[in-house]
Amino acid sequence: MAHLHKKTKNGNTYYYVREIARVNGKPKVVNQVYLGTAEKIMAVAEKIRASLHGLGIGRILLETSGNVGKAYRKNDEIGTPLCVTVDFETIEKEPMTVTVRDRDSMAQIRIPAAELNFYVSNFFKIE
16 A cells, blocks of 8 residues: 655655555565655746736635645635646656646646646636
């Protein structure tokens, strides 16, 4: 079974995905993948927020609660039409991609971050 593991060392927080299995009846880490620091994700998220803000579509909020499902539900309740998720997959793969979730259809798609402004402009029909 895989688990997200958080480790703080010298004031920096690092994230790992650990896969644990029973070996000879005892739990043992069989795979561990380094995901990076939250600071990397926040830096990318802030750049994306600033870029979207430049479109002039209204308030762009940066949600950092860490629980994507709860953040989606909260934004559904207040009427946010689109949510963009920046995660570890965003920063570790090329080209950089983000998840865009439509409130009305609840459809989620993964698109290149470089195409996000174009996607949002088309969604809101901005000329």
